[in-house]
Amino acid sequence: MPVFLPVIFPNLPSMIKTFVNISLLCVAIMSFTGCYYDVEDELYPDNNASCDTTAVNFAVVKPIFDAKCVGCHGGASPSAGIKLDTYTDAKVYLDASASRLVSSVKHDGNASNMPQGQPKLDACDISKISAWVSAGYPEN
Ligand code: HEC
Structure with a gap:
């Protein structure tokens, strides 16, 4: 200089x-x-103002499951017997272990980190899944 x-x-x-x-x-x-x-997501990982977590139903989380989970948790021989491809399938697992599903995507140490072998979902997707489960995983 x-x-x-x-x-x-x-x-x-x-x-x-x-x-x-x-x-x-x-x-x-x-x-x-x-x-x-x-970088907003890094500053406010759980408080993303542009992330709409109101009225989250299965239609909102299904695209996330389809893109990131169903490759392993779907079809004829799903990993760990957990199927996430339809609402009925997801409800079977959630009725037994809803909090494990939330822990798995949050990587909070209370379940295996998911998606397995891949980076954590983005903050908004995690917030949506978490809000959906907290609301009692409504279908509609
Ligand atoms: C590459 C394959 C793969 C992908 C993709 C994947 N999983 Fe898994 N998942 C597994 C396997 C294998 C297990 C069983 C072994 C374990 O728990 O690590 C498992 C276990 C789980 C469990 C049980 C964890 C526990 O500790 O009880 C949950 C919940 C789960 N997955 C949810 C998800 C969700 C939600 C997604 C998408 C965001 C996802 N998985 C994506 C392979 C995968």
Whole structure:
């Protein structure tokens, strides 16, 4: 920084040069950290303002299960005997172990982390599943 400034502003008094140097350094740092810390999901993992968790029914969680779970928890030989492909199938497991399903997607240590071998679901999907189970996993 001090090396190239005299090239841009050859006649500036040295105090001003120092001030300009520090300002440029601040702007550089702020532009890096600004981009990183503005990731909303990381700042507010459980309080995502754009995540609608009101009136969550099976139609809302089914696309999440279909995309992330049914590959293993569906069909003729589902993993751990847990089927999530239809409402009736999901209800069988939830009636017995609803809290384990929520724990598994939250990775809170009270059940195996799901989806197995894959990254955690995004915060909004976890909030939706959690809200659905808390509401008594309504079908409609
Ligand atoms: C790659 C295959 C795979 C995927 C994808 C997967 N699971 Fe599983 N799941 C398993 C296997 C295998 C087990 C049994 C072994 C274990 O508990 O780790 C299991 C167990 C579970 C259990 C019981 C955990 C316990 O500790 O009692 C729950 C609940 C569960 N899965 C829910 C889900 C949900 C919800 C999703 C989607 C978000 C999902 N799984 C995605 C393979 C998978």
